[in-house]
Amino acid sequence: xxxxxxxxxxxxxxxxxxxxxxxxxxxxSGMNRGVFSAILNxxxxxxISFHQLATITEALNMPPGWLFDDYVGECFYDDxxxxxxxxxxxxxxxxxxxxxxxxxxxxRLLEDLKYVxxxxxxxxxxxxxxxxxxxxxxxxxxxxxxKHQHSVRLSVSQYRLFRARLTEDGEExxxxxxxxxxxxAFLPIGLKLDGLLRLxxxxxxxxxxxxxxxxxxxxxxxxxKRYEEMRDPAYEESPDELRPIPAKSLVFYYGSALLxxxxxxxxxxxxxxxxxxxxxxADLSDFEVMDDDGREEVANFAIFALGNRLxxxxxxxxxxxxxxxxxxxxxxxxxxxxxLVNLVRAANxxxxxxxxxxxxxxxxxxxxxxxxxxxxxxxxxxxxxxxSLHYHLAVYHHHRGRREQSSAHVRExxxxxxxxxxxxxxxxxxxxxxxxxIVAQNExxxxxx
Amino acid sequence: MQISSPLxxxxxxxxxxxxxxxxxxxxxSGIRRGSLxxxxxxxSSRQNPISFPxxxxxxxxxxxxxxxxxxxxxxxxxxxGxxxxxxxxxxxxxxxxxxxxxxxxxxxxxxxxxxxxxxxxxxxxxxKNKEETNxxxxxxxxxxxxxxxxxxxxxxxxxxxxxxxxxLNQDEENNSRVLNAFSPYRDNLPEExxxxxxxxxxxxxxxxxDAEELDTFANELIALCVRLFGTEDQAPCKPxxxxxxxxxxxxVYYSQGYVMKQIALCEKGDFHEAEAYSQRYExxxxxxxxxxxxxxxxxxxxxxxxxxxxxxxxLNGEIHVLPEYIELLGLHPHERVPGLIILLKAAxxxxxxxxxxxxxxxxxxxxxxxxxxxxxxxxxxxNRFARLLYQLSIYHFNRGRIEESLQAALQSWELSHQLNxxxxxxxxxxxxxxxxxxxxPPDL
Numbered sequence: 001x002x003x004x005x006x007x008x009x010x011x012x013x014x015x016x017x018x019x020x021x022x023x024x025x026x027x028x029s030g031m032n033r034g035v036f037s038a039i040l041n042x043x044x045x046x047x048i049s050f051h052q053l054a055t056i057t058e059a060l061n062m063p064p065g066w067l068f069d070d071y072v073g074e075c076f077y078d079d080x081x082x083x084x085x086x087x088x089x090x091x092x093x094x095x096x097x098x099x100x101x102x103x104x105x106x107x108r109l110l111e112d113l114k115y116v117x118x119x120x121x122x123x124x125x126x127x128x129x130x131x132x133x134x135x136x137x138x139x140x141x142x143x144x145x146x147k148h149q150h151s152v153r154l155s156v157s158q159y160r161l162f163r164a165r166l167t168e169d170g171e172e173x174x175x176x177x178x179x180x181x182x183x184x185a186f187l188p189i190g191l192k193l194d195g196l197l198r199l200x201x202x203x204x205x206x207x208x209x210x211x212x213x214x215x216x217x218x219x220x221x222x223x224x225k226r227y228e229e230m231r232d233p234a235y236e237e238s239p240d241e242l243r244p245i246p247a248k249s250l251v252f253y254y255g256s257a258l259l260x261x262x263x264x265x266x267x268x269x270x271x272x273x274x275x276x277x278x279x280x281x282a283d284l285s286d287f288e289v290m291d292d293d294g295r296e297e298v299a300n301f302a303i304f305a306l307g308n309r310l311x312x313x314x315x316x317x318x319x320x321x322x323x324x325x326x327x328x329x330x331x332x333x334x335x336x337x338x339x340l341v342n343l344v345r346a347a348n349x350x351x352x353x354x355x356x357x358x359x360x361x362x363x364x365x366x367x368x369x370x371x372x373x374x375x376x377x378x379x380x381x382x383x384x385x386x387x388s389l390h391y392h393l394a395v396y397h398h399h400r401g402r403r404e405q406s407s408a409h410v411r412e413x414x415x416x417x418x419x420x421x422x423x424x425x426x427x428x429x430x431x432x433x434x435x436x437x438i439v440a441q442n443e444x445x446x447x448x449x
Numbered sequence: 450m451q452i453s454s455p456l457x458x459x460x461x462x463x464x465x466x467x468x469x470x471x472x473x474x475x476x477x478s479g480i481r482r483g484s485l486x487x488x489x490x491x492x493s494s495r496q497n498p499i500s501f502p503x504x505x506x507x508x509x510x511x512x513x514x515x516x517x518x519x520x521x522x523x524x525x526x527x528x529x530g531x532x533x534x535x536x537x538x539x540x541x542x543x544x545x546x547x548x549x550x551x552x553x554x555x556x557x558x559x560x561x562x563x564x565x566x567x568x569x570x571x572x573x574x575x576x577k578n579k580e581e582t583n584x585x586x587x588x589x590x591x592x593x594x595x596x597x598x599x600x601x602x603x604x605x606x607x608x609x610x611x612x613x614x615x616x617l618n619q620d621e622e623n624n625s626r627v628l629n630a631f632s633p634y635r636d637n638l639p640e641e642x643x644x645x646x647x648x649x650x651x652x653x654x655x656x657x658x659d660a661e662e663l664d665t666f667a668n669e670l671i672a673l674c675v676r677l678f679g680t681e682d683q684a685p686c687k688p689x690x691x692x693x694x695x696x697x698x699x700x701v702y703y704s705q706g707y708v709m710k711q712i713a714l715c716e717k718g719d720f721h722e723a724e725a726y727s728q729r730y731e732x733x734x735x736x737x738x739x740x741x742x743x744x745x746x747x748x749x750x751x752x753x754x755x756x757x758x759x760x761x762x763x764l765n766g767e768i769h770v771l772p773e774y775i776e777l778l779g780l781h782p783h784e785r786v787p788g789l790i791i792l793l794k795a796a797x798x799x800x801x802x803x804x805x806x807x808x809x810x811x812x813x814x815x816x817x818x819x820x821x822x823x824x825x826x827x828x829x830x831x832n833r834f835a836r837l838l839y840q841l842s843i844y845h846f847n848r849g850r851i852e853e854s855l856q857a858a859l860q861s862w863e864l865s866h867q868l869n870x871x872x873x874x875x876x877x878x879x880x881x882x883x884x885x886x887x888x889x890p891p892d893l
Binding site: 143146147148149150154171174175178179182394406407410411414417421423425426427429430431432433434 | 594595597598599600601605625626629630633855858859862865871873874875877878879880881882884885886
């Protein structure tokens with residue numbers, strides 16, 4: 001009651017300051033004069049609807065968000081939550097980034113657990129409008145209050161939070177992943193596929209290949225099961241099925257599972273096993289559940305399969321494949337960056353000289369991004385790939401006794417790793433300590449310096 | 450209906466082997482004849498179940514290993530198609546003690562996760578957890594978590610907490626994950642556990658040098674302690690009567706919150722603010738009562754608070770306190786590693802030489818670990834040691850002793866590998882940069 005008094009007092013004070021009475025303000029706002037007297041003057045006063053607050057705010061030329069702190073009292077008028085006032089108010093708070101207020105109202109609302117579904121639905125609406133950050137406090141409060149461990153609402157909220165929390169910071173991402181992982185089993189299939197794929201991507205970037213391999217197997221099992229279901233003649237898509245954003249065709253998940261498996265094997269140096277996988281996703285054109293998006297993905301998988309096959313040849317020491325690799329890089333410029341990483345890695349492994357291809361294709365990150373704005377890899381992947389490239393180049397030049405070049409790449413790798421907070425790169429950089437000392441070697445090579 | 454009981458057949462077979470009749474078995478086992486008849490005579494529908502103590506006595510009388518009939522006893526636990534708590538409970542406990550995962554698995558499977566059996570499983574887990582760390586209690590807690598429908602119950606929170614502690618090991622990456630998985634659920638814990646949880650969580654943050662989280666947990670621990678134990682001038686709103694005994698004395702938790710806060714501030718470089726926190730745990734005698742041990746703890750804390758105050762001042766560039774700090778270091782060998790880290794860090798930050806003092810404090814990981822009493826503090830010790838070597842490497846580098854510097858860096862690197870501590874790698878990557886550019890490392 002005290003709150004509602006404050007709100008009304010503030011309105012009246014501002015009216016007086018601007019020289020308004022009910023009639024003039026009624027005229028200016030288009031709101032009926034009787035309404036003013038009902039919400040401000042009668043005892044007890046009638047609750048102010050959110051629309052009325054907005055109208056008054058506008059008529060008094062006050063900024064959006066004016067008196068929001070005091071409006072909370074109207075949401076719980078007579079200590080009862082009122083959805084008609086709460087809903088637009090929450091959305092407006094959320095829009096203005098008044099997260100603390102959102103949390104405060106939600107906490108109070110969920111003193112009665114019957115409102116959990118309402119909060120969840122609101123979160124979903126925001127998320128579907130791609131307002132990810134705005135949706136976060138709503139999902140968080142659902143996660144906090146949902147009673148049942150196996151509820152779909154809880155898993156979906158955990159999945160959405162995982163999605164919304166993914167940033168460029170590798171360590172934060174890992175934290176989000178750890179908190180999401182236990183809930184993936186209970187997700188509706190569409191979200192499960194997406195969740196598994198993103199976990200796989202994350203572990204790949206962080207250099208956790210055993211985990212990545214497990215997830216690839218899990219993703220393959222889930223996609224295959226889904227494939228069986230969708231091929232069943234009796235299959236009908238349910239209209240309210242939850243889909244990830246962006247929605248992807250099933251073949252994308254199916255092929256990605258195989259691709260991830262192969263990449264995980266390559267990184268664990270299980271080259272022979274990895275080799276067989278190219279066959280399995282190189283040509284998915286007869287996949288029976290298909291659309292335009294799917295056909296595009298199938299074409300991409302063919303490119304990846306070829307690239308990885310060539311990469312494996314190099315890793316196994318077959319440098320006869322170099323001209324084919326060079327041609328591949330020319331033909332698929334989007335793949336150049338990854339190719340360079342593999343190339344330098346293979347060169348370091350086998351002590352090969354790849355100076356020629358490097359001088360032809362290597363360019364620094366800023367020039368690379370400038371020239372390839374159409375790249376289908378997201379910026380974060382590009383940056384993380386560059387960090388790896390710098391590390392391998394540092395080793396490469398070190399082996400060849402080029403101290404300054406090696407140093408420059410160490411610095412670039414270090415800079416990117418700081419930004420990405422990626423433990424894999426830190427580990428790699430730290431491992432350079434165990435190389436024959438650059439400093440000492442340098443002193444020997446140039447005793448006069 | 451006549452169903453043969455494999456357990457009874459097996460026992461009778463062993464009796465025959467030894468030439469025992471029921472009188473002999475009764476004599477050897479100390480079970481009355483009448484009881485044995487009720488167990489063995491008649492059709493299975495009329496036979497009495499074998500209680501677990503009886504099974505034990507019979508097995509002993511037949512000179513067989515204690516677990517000889519365990520596999521067969523599982524059916525006995527579910528005689529008549531319903532789980533029987535009086536048999537299951539002692540049986541499961543003994544299975545845990547002797548390490549019989551397959552029997553436990555079968556019993557759990559047959560219990561089917563039914564809610565009404567969860568409370569006594571929880572009690573078993575809690576009882577058995579007090580002894581040796583045990584993969585089997587982990588299994589019980591996992592089972593309880595999967596089947597406990599209510600996420601917000603105290604039991605669920607305790608299960609998570611137990612699993613959190615049981616899953617910690619010497620691998621810092623594992624520990625980070627375990628911490629992150631547990632952290633969102635700490636609020637539902639009973640307070641006596643929350644005190645311990647926050648203290649352990651603080652230690653983990655310290656190992657990973659996560660100053661932000663350390664600060665968060667420190668604030669929570671301080672607020673909790675003040676609420677539960679009050680302050681010197683003000684008693685708590687209501688007296689704290691925990692259901693279970695505290696793992697560590699109140700004084701320890703109370704001081705730990707402030708120590709954590711102090712470390713977090715130091716990590717962030719707020720040395721001046723950090724210094725002020727010494728005062729908060731310097732004299733906790735009001736909390737200690739008359740107990741002699743507690744008085745000793747309070748006295749130790751007094752010295753500790755003072756040493757930390759001097760350490761903060763040293764880090765803050767007050768070089769004149771150096772001799773006093775060196776003297777304190779000499780007096781407290783248990784605090785040598787953290788003390789040396791502060792000393793080296795101060796030397797690196799303020800470009801001073803400590804060459805004359807270093808030989809007084811030989812650095813030997815194994816000797817230092819021997820001083821630590823349990824695995825938990827040993828793990829903290831190892832992590833600290835890696836950091837010590839990191840600072841030492843920078844120190845030598847700044848003095849132009851590349852050889853010694855690199856040696857320390859490599860030792861730190863090897864130790865960090867064993868620890869799998871990714872925050873350490875982050876620091877070490879800066880050393881790589883330091884060598885590569887022959888300039889100051891960006892992280893001090």
